[in-house]
Amino acid sequence: MPAAPTAAWSLAEWLAWQEQLHPKSIELGLERVRSVALRLGLLPARAVTLTIAGTNGKGSSSTLAASIYREAGYRTGLYTSPHLQRYNERVAIDGVQASDADLCHAFLAIEQARGATPLTYFEFGTLAALWLFREADVRVQVLEVGLGGRLDAVNIVDADAALITNIGLDHTDWLGDDRESIGREKAGVLRQGCPAVLVERHPPESVLAVAEDLQVPLLRLGRDYDFSPRDAAWRWQGPSGALDELPLPALPGAMQLQNASGVLALVETLRGKLPVTPAAIAAALRSLQLPGRLQRVGACLLDVGHNAEAAEVLAEHLRSLRPAGRVLLVLGMLADKPVEAFARLLQPLVSRAFLGGLPGARGLDAPVLQARLRSLGMETEACRDIPEALRRALAQAAPEDLVVVTGSFVTVAAALDVLHE
Structure with a gap:
């Protein structure tokens, strides 16, 4: 250049x-x-x-x-x-x-x-x-x-x-x-x-x-x-x-x-x-349409929320949906976001979380994210990145399960790339 x-x-x-x-x-x-x-x-x-x-x-x-x-x-x-x-x-x-x-x-x-x-x-x-x-x-x-x-x-x-x-x-x-x-x-x-x-x-x-x-x-x-x-x-x-x-x-x-x-x-x-x-x-x-805001793509619900207030809205929406099966969470977050507060609001609704690392200086890698969530008692699985986390979640999902992808714009963007393949 x-x-x-x-x-x-x-x-x-x-x-x-x-x-x-x-x-x-x-x-x-x-x-x-x-x-x-x-x-x-x-x-x-x-x-x-x-x-x-x-x-x-x-x-x-x-x-x-x-x-x-x-x-x-x-x-x-x-x-x-x-x-x-x-x-x-x-x-x-x-x-x-x-x-x-x-x-x-x-x-x-x-x-x-x-x-x-x-x-x-x-x-x-x-x-x-x-x-x-x-x-x-x-x-x-x-x-x-x-x-x-x-x-x-x-x-x-x-x-x-x-x-x-x-x-x-x-x-x-x-x-x-x-x-x-x-x-x-x-x-x-x-x-x-x-x-x-x-x-x-x-x-x-x-x-x-x-x-x-x-x-x-x-x-x-x-x-x-x-x-x-x-x-x-x-x-x-x-x-x-x-x-x-x-x-x-x-x-x-x-x-x-x-x-x-x-x-x-x-x-x-x-x-x-x-x-x-x-x-x-x-x-x-x-x-009115806006990608990444409680957006349904097949078995997935995608939301770019990354703070406690957004997690409350997402949790309320999940309760209103009353999914027939489990809620599997794909989560990737930045280090400067309220990780524990965000996940705590979703934890009662989630059966298992698949954690993906995010790139860049602000991105949390999956093991660090997993350590920060350990005190919540959430069942988690650390993955290399969001594409891997999403593929694992989809592989384990039954037809009646809902896969929720959230935590960051970066998280949802990576998931959409996979879903559009």
Whole structure:
């Protein structure tokens, strides 16, 4: 690979180069990335911007919001992270993922503008999404925060409206070790006088304090809007009225109703700028899909969850399924995740766990993961990697058994590669 990028580079070459460009994989802060965005003419954004932060549920909320505006006829950009199998998943315009050529074109523009300013892998990707959205002249851009909020690269854009999903203990090395500290970081996406939606019924006080200081028009679940399930449909009630007989989100899981309810409240805050019909909302709910979120593939259920809150949602879903046979667990996790807390919530439902090692400096190898789970009394089998763990689980599974694959995006991606062979 040449020392400096060229227009002939492939997407793989660009991504490999970005990974070694900055000495740190994560460096929170906005000064560097904002300076490059200004040189590219990306700020202030022309598109109406929705920023979505939180611990869990960001991906499905972002995807639904973008789908609603697309169904309503607006040209829409969606930026999410991390990707599951292909980097291109991170950037979509009107539901179509960015091509390799599009991304390489954006990267070259960023490289020519950045000069001596170092950028991380994530910062390059964020700028590329904003550049592509600007070039496509999108009317709406939905931006999912990668880590935290206040110092995340996405936060260089002033959101016209923001949504904060649930707040749990994740990325504690960066954001703080309690909900109040983490909430304060995530509330950094709020802007003076601009509306925001909270999806939790009992959000951290730190979030409410930031919103009050900034005089943010706040919509809170249970106070300003709410939802109620009704057999095969549901009802949403907001400040301007109700929507009855809405179709259930196509994405499985009881939590999806709460997430969808927050998205509808977000859409409500922008109805003066971006009117949306009930038909557009219904169509988006019916088509909501997101790989790796309680996804069924044959005998397997795959979920990218990796913290205690996600494990609770997965456990609740498993109880609702009432599988006829055993639940066999394929688990791979990163070292900085709450391994014991995550597995403890699943342990009562699991007959046997097949542990796979994950690559990279943050990945736990199977023997270490097995040692950390020993105190839970879970019956485990250590395997070299996720493909081996999945193949062993499938070989031992009876027709009525369910194989659950979880613990990380990396875990689910490796499993999908096996299942698609």
